[in-house]
Amino acid sequence: MADTTTTTTTIQSSVDPDVASGVAQFLAPVVIDLTALVVNGKQAHWHVRGSSFIGVHELLDDVVAHAQEWADLAAERIVALGLPVDARLSTVAAKTTTPELTAGFSQIGNTIAEVVAQIDAILVSVNTAVAELDEIDPSSQDVAIEIARGLDKDRWFLSAHVSA
Numbered sequence: 010m011a012d013t014t015t016t017t018t019t020i021q022s023s024v025d026p027d028v029a030s031g032v033a034q035f036l037a038p039v040v041i042d043l044t045a046l047v048v049n050g051k052q053a054h055w056h057v058r059g060s061s062f063i064g065v066h067e068l069l070d071d072v073v074a075h076a077q078e079w080a081d082l083a084a085e086r087i088v089a090l091g092l093p094v095d096a097r098l099s100t101v102a103a104k105t106t107t108p109e110l111t112a113g114f115s116q117i118g119n120t121i122a123e124v125v126a127q128i129d130a131i132l133v134s135v136n137t138a139v140a141e142l143d144e145i146d147p148s149s150q151d152v153a154i155e156i157a158r159g160l161d162k163d164r165w166f167l168s169a170h171v172s173a
Protein backbone atom coordinates (compact mmCIF):
# COMPACT_ATOMS: atom_id res chain seq x y z
CA MET A 10 0.00 0.00 0.00
CA ALA A 11 1.27 3.44 -0.93
CA ASP A 12 2.47 5.73 1.81
CA THR A 13 0.15 8.76 1.81
CA THR A 14 1.87 10.64 4.60
CA THR A 15 2.73 14.21 3.70
CA THR A 16 5.51 16.04 5.45
CA THR A 17 5.59 19.83 5.50
CA THR A 18 8.85 21.50 6.38
CA THR A 19 9.08 25.20 7.13
CA ILE A 20 12.47 26.85 6.88
CA GLN A 21 12.62 30.22 8.55
CA SER A 22 14.34 33.09 6.79
CA SER A 23 17.86 33.76 8.01
CA VAL A 24 17.47 37.46 7.22
CA ASP A 25 16.62 40.18 9.72
CA PRO A 26 13.05 41.32 8.86
CA ASP A 27 14.13 44.95 9.05
CA VAL A 28 16.86 44.32 6.49
CA ALA A 29 14.42 42.53 4.18
CA SER A 30 11.85 45.33 4.39
CA GLY A 31 14.53 47.97 3.81
CA VAL A 32 15.76 46.14 0.72
CA ALA A 33 12.19 45.79 -0.58
CA GLN A 34 11.53 49.48 0.04
CA PHE A 35 14.38 50.54 -2.23
CA LEU A 36 14.55 47.74 -4.81
CA ALA A 37 10.80 47.45 -5.48
CA PRO A 38 10.68 50.87 -7.23
CA VAL A 39 13.60 49.71 -9.36
CA VAL A 40 11.69 46.56 -10.37
CA ILE A 41 8.64 48.63 -11.28
CA ASP A 42 10.55 51.22 -13.32
CA LEU A 43 12.56 48.59 -15.21
CA THR A 44 9.39 46.64 -15.97
CA ALA A 45 7.92 49.83 -17.44
CA LEU A 46 11.05 50.19 -19.60
CA VAL A 47 10.54 46.66 -20.92
CA VAL A 48 7.14 47.73 -22.27
CA ASN A 49 8.10 51.23 -23.39
CA GLY A 50 11.34 50.07 -24.96
CA LYS A 51 9.39 47.71 -27.22
CA GLN A 52 7.00 50.52 -28.10
CA ALA A 53 10.01 52.61 -29.16
CA HIS A 54 11.58 49.63 -31.00
CA TRP A 55 8.46 49.24 -33.15
CA HIS A 56 7.87 52.90 -33.98
CA VAL A 57 11.30 54.45 -34.48
CA ARG A 58 11.94 55.91 -37.95
CA GLY A 59 14.89 57.58 -39.61
CA SER A 60 18.12 57.11 -41.55
CA SER A 61 19.88 54.96 -38.93
CA PHE A 62 16.75 52.93 -38.26
CA ILE A 63 18.20 49.45 -38.05
CA GLY A 64 20.93 50.32 -35.55
CA VAL A 65 18.52 52.08 -33.18
CA HIS A 66 15.79 49.48 -33.72
CA GLU A 67 18.18 46.68 -32.72
CA LEU A 68 19.75 48.67 -29.88
CA LEU A 69 16.30 49.22 -28.37
CA ASP A 70 15.88 45.45 -28.22
CA ASP A 71 19.13 45.28 -26.23
CA VAL A 72 17.79 47.96 -23.87
CA VAL A 73 14.60 45.90 -23.38
CA ALA A 74 16.57 42.69 -22.76
CA HIS A 75 18.76 44.41 -20.20
CA ALA A 76 15.75 45.96 -18.43
CA GLN A 77 14.12 42.53 -18.22
CA GLU A 78 17.30 40.97 -16.86
CA TRP A 79 17.81 43.69 -14.23
CA ALA A 80 14.15 43.68 -13.16
CA ASP A 81 14.57 39.96 -12.54
CA LEU A 82 17.81 40.53 -10.64
CA ALA A 83 16.27 43.12 -8.32
CA ALA A 84 12.99 41.22 -7.86
CA GLU A 85 14.75 37.98 -7.01
CA ARG A 86 16.93 39.76 -4.46
CA ILE A 87 13.77 40.86 -2.63
CA VAL A 88 12.22 37.41 -2.87
CA ALA A 89 15.46 35.75 -1.75
CA LEU A 90 15.13 37.75 1.47
CA GLY A 91 11.63 36.36 1.98
CA LEU A 92 9.34 39.15 0.79
CA PRO A 93 7.00 39.30 -2.21
CA VAL A 94 7.23 41.76 -5.09
CA ASP A 95 4.25 43.47 -6.70
CA ALA A 96 5.07 44.04 -10.37
CA ARG A 97 1.59 43.38 -11.70
CA LEU A 98 0.65 45.39 -14.77
CA SER A 99 -1.73 47.64 -12.83
CA THR A 100 0.87 48.28 -10.13
CA VAL A 101 3.58 49.11 -12.66
CA ALA A 102 1.24 51.50 -14.49
CA ALA A 103 0.26 53.23 -11.26
CA LYS A 104 3.68 53.49 -9.67
CA THR A 105 6.31 53.82 -12.38
CA THR A 106 8.28 57.08 -12.41
CA THR A 107 9.08 56.76 -16.13
CA PRO A 108 7.48 59.46 -18.31
CA GLU A 109 4.80 58.72 -20.92
CA LEU A 110 6.06 58.01 -24.44
CA THR A 111 4.60 59.81 -27.43
CA ALA A 112 2.20 57.48 -29.26
CA GLY A 113 2.78 56.46 -32.87
CA PHE A 114 5.78 56.70 -35.19
CA SER A 115 8.71 58.75 -33.99
CA GLN A 116 11.89 60.08 -35.57
CA ILE A 117 15.16 58.78 -34.17
CA GLY A 118 16.07 61.99 -32.32
CA ASN A 119 12.76 62.09 -30.51
CA THR A 120 12.76 58.35 -29.80
CA ILE A 121 16.21 58.47 -28.27
CA ALA A 122 15.37 61.56 -26.20
CA GLU A 123 12.28 59.84 -24.84
CA VAL A 124 14.02 56.55 -24.03
CA VAL A 125 16.93 58.39 -22.41
CA ALA A 126 14.33 60.23 -20.30
CA GLN A 127 12.99 56.83 -19.24
CA ILE A 128 16.49 55.74 -18.25
CA ASP A 129 17.12 58.99 -16.35
CA ALA A 130 13.93 58.48 -14.34
CA ILE A 131 14.97 54.91 -13.51
CA LEU A 132 18.45 56.08 -12.53
CA VAL A 133 16.89 58.30 -9.85
CA SER A 134 15.29 55.19 -8.30
CA VAL A 135 18.44 53.12 -8.77
CA ASN A 136 20.81 55.73 -7.37
CA THR A 137 18.51 56.22 -4.37
CA ALA A 138 18.74 52.45 -3.82
CA VAL A 139 22.54 52.57 -4.08
CA ALA A 140 22.72 55.35 -1.47
CA GLU A 141 20.13 53.98 0.96
CA LEU A 142 21.20 50.32 0.80
CA ASP A 143 24.75 51.23 1.76
CA GLU A 144 23.92 50.86 5.43
CA ILE A 145 21.14 48.27 5.05
CA ASP A 146 22.54 45.41 2.98
CA PRO A 147 25.74 45.44 0.89
CA SER A 148 24.66 42.51 -1.31
CA SER A 149 21.48 44.34 -2.28
CA GLN A 150 23.43 47.55 -2.81
CA ASP A 151 25.64 45.57 -5.19
CA VAL A 152 22.54 44.66 -7.22
CA ALA A 153 21.63 48.35 -7.50
CA ILE A 154 25.20 49.28 -8.44
CA GLU A 155 25.27 46.69 -11.22
CA ILE A 156 22.00 48.05 -12.60
CA ALA A 157 23.21 51.66 -12.39
CA ARG A 158 26.39 50.80 -14.28
CA GLY A 159 24.44 48.99 -17.00
CA LEU A 160 21.88 51.77 -17.40
CA ASP A 161 24.68 54.33 -17.75
CA LYS A 162 26.13 52.25 -20.59
CA ASP A 163 22.78 51.85 -22.38
CA ARG A 164 22.21 55.60 -22.01
CA TRP A 165 25.57 56.22 -23.68
CA PHE A 166 24.88 53.78 -26.54
CA LEU A 167 21.54 55.48 -27.21
CA SER A 168 22.67 59.07 -26.88
CA ALA A 169 25.74 58.50 -29.09
CA HIS A 170 23.38 58.22 -32.08
CA VAL A 171 22.38 61.86 -31.72
CA SER A 172 25.35 63.45 -29.91
CA ALA A 173 27.71 65.79 -31.74
Ligand SMILES: [Fe+2]
Binds near residue numbers: 054
Ligand atom coordinates in the same frame (compact mmCIF):
# COMPACT_ATOMS: atom_id res chain seq x y z
FE1 LIG B 1 11.45 43.26 -32.90
